[in-house]
Amino acid sequence: KAGVTQTPRYLIKTRGQQVTLSCSPISGHRSVSWYQQTPGQGLQFLFEYFSETQRNKGNFPGRFSGRQFSNSRSEMNVSTLELGDSALYLCASSMTGEGNTEAFFGQGTRLTVV
């Protein structure tokens, strides 16, 4: 079956702009989580959606937001971009997002803010 798909793979944006990233989970998966990956900080949790509802949220400013659609596809939006937002943004999907269920990761969107 198809894996988690993230689009676009690469983005270059200017400070102050906004950006929207997309994630299509594995068919049947209802939980989608987003992470920011940087060399120094590793993977930091942004938020998790399940059945169109945000269930968990990390410690990121309000400029970072997301949503999930009825088909479980999810989008992440970052407004008023800052240089420090440059990172690899990973999306992960799982059946339920509970217990010891496995999370399947996408290849990520590499965002560069100049």
Place this chain on the structure above:
Amino acid sequence: AQRVTQPEKLLSVFKGAPVELKCNYSYSGSPELFWYVQYSRQRLQLLLRHISRESIKGFTADLNKGETSFHLKKPFAQEEDSAMYYCALRRSGGYQKVTFGTGTKLQVIP
């Protein structure tokens, strides 16, 4: 709040040598622990989870609640084991976010 610590950024071992990637966590309850691996130019993927008590690609990890550790071990390293390894924790009970460590790069020297 839970925290996962991987003290080594880089671990270099020779092929055939034993490997131990350290992971310590802080959480007072019963955690669910995972090891994820990212090979070069591939996506992050699950290696193993403590609940399964399995051995994957020769790797094992034992949960030590007394020491709050979940170290990843392999008796004989192979070149193809070179990758980034991330330890991760989810609190038990319902849906909880997964917290990742900062990762350890394993370099197996031929």
